[in-house]
Amino acid sequence: MTRSLTISIDAMGGDHGPSVVVPGVALAATEAPALRFLLHGDERAISAELAKHPSLKDRVEVRHAERVVAMDEKPAQALRRGKGTSMWSAIESVKSGEAQGSVSAGNTGALMAISLLILRMSVDVERPCLVVGWPGVKGITTVLDVGANVDCDAERLVEFAILGEAFHRAAHGVAKPTVGLLNVGAEDMKGHEEVRQAHSILRSGKFDLDYRGFVEGDELFQNKVDVVVTDGFTGNVALKTAEGAARYIGGELRAALNSSLTSKLGMLFAKAGLMKFREKLSPDAAAPLLGLNGVVVKSHGGASDRDIAAAIRMASKLAQSDFAAEIERNMTRLTAAVAEQQPPAVDGAA
16 A cells, blocks of 8 residues: 555445444455545444444544435436435545545445446446456456446447456556457357457557457456456356356355265365365455446445455555556547448538
8 A cells, every 4th residue: 555545435235234344344454554444324333333343443434324225226216315325425425535436335236327427437438337356277357347238339348348458457467468358259250240340449459458359258267368358248147157156166065075074074174275265266256337437346245344355455456556547548549449440421412
């Protein structure tokens, strides 16, 4: 941590609220002594949890919010009653400059809608997208979009490539991340029209990106490239499939290790290794919303204190990076590249 930062947190978000968020803040605080926090929500509930963590006394400010955005609330409804909710208050602190980043484990659709309304989009970026860190044999692959945009044209996919490349450099310290498009095959003729057109734009060489072509689904865990781009429908299906597979494998492994006294004894000795295996198997719990005029990081609804700490860590990294300026530079190039691909105007006059 090179300078003091303040992270604004929706303390009521997710399935567990302050009982998990405050311990997550305490974990993050031990890792980064310069961090300060704004916690938004029910002051009484937050204060009760803070009493269990006296080390946070001088580093946390509580902002009371009367209402909470429900996990099943529709985005339009959340916008109508947004002011006065803990989520709205947390994002507004970023807009005002009181905080340099925000974290919430609340309703994804509502978080995207409220963030978009308050922070607006970066220059030339159409819509925000959700990014996740995907575990692989050699490290982490950045995958986006994983749920914010169901339908995407070629320009949006190229936009995601620009966002993802800048994010991966800021979050993982890779000087020149490699980029690929998720597709049903590696050949140029494979995939739907939007993917093929995005492929054509990206390989034109007009961007400061190390584009490597198409990536297939079975290569997501192989770290073939640093950044994998897809639409939100495909990305969310892939993410939920990976999470379900991780739970299935973990459950079957536990069942096998509990099948006899000998295996139970073995599990006791292997517990630490099994915990690391489970953590590595699942995609990252911290999913930033990219493309906004401000840093917003989404943690999943069932987040643990460690997940909240990871989201805070990600928000602080992005707040200190130059990734927003990098995105703006390449978005200017994208606008020019798309214009070049348009057919020339036909003069209607005879």
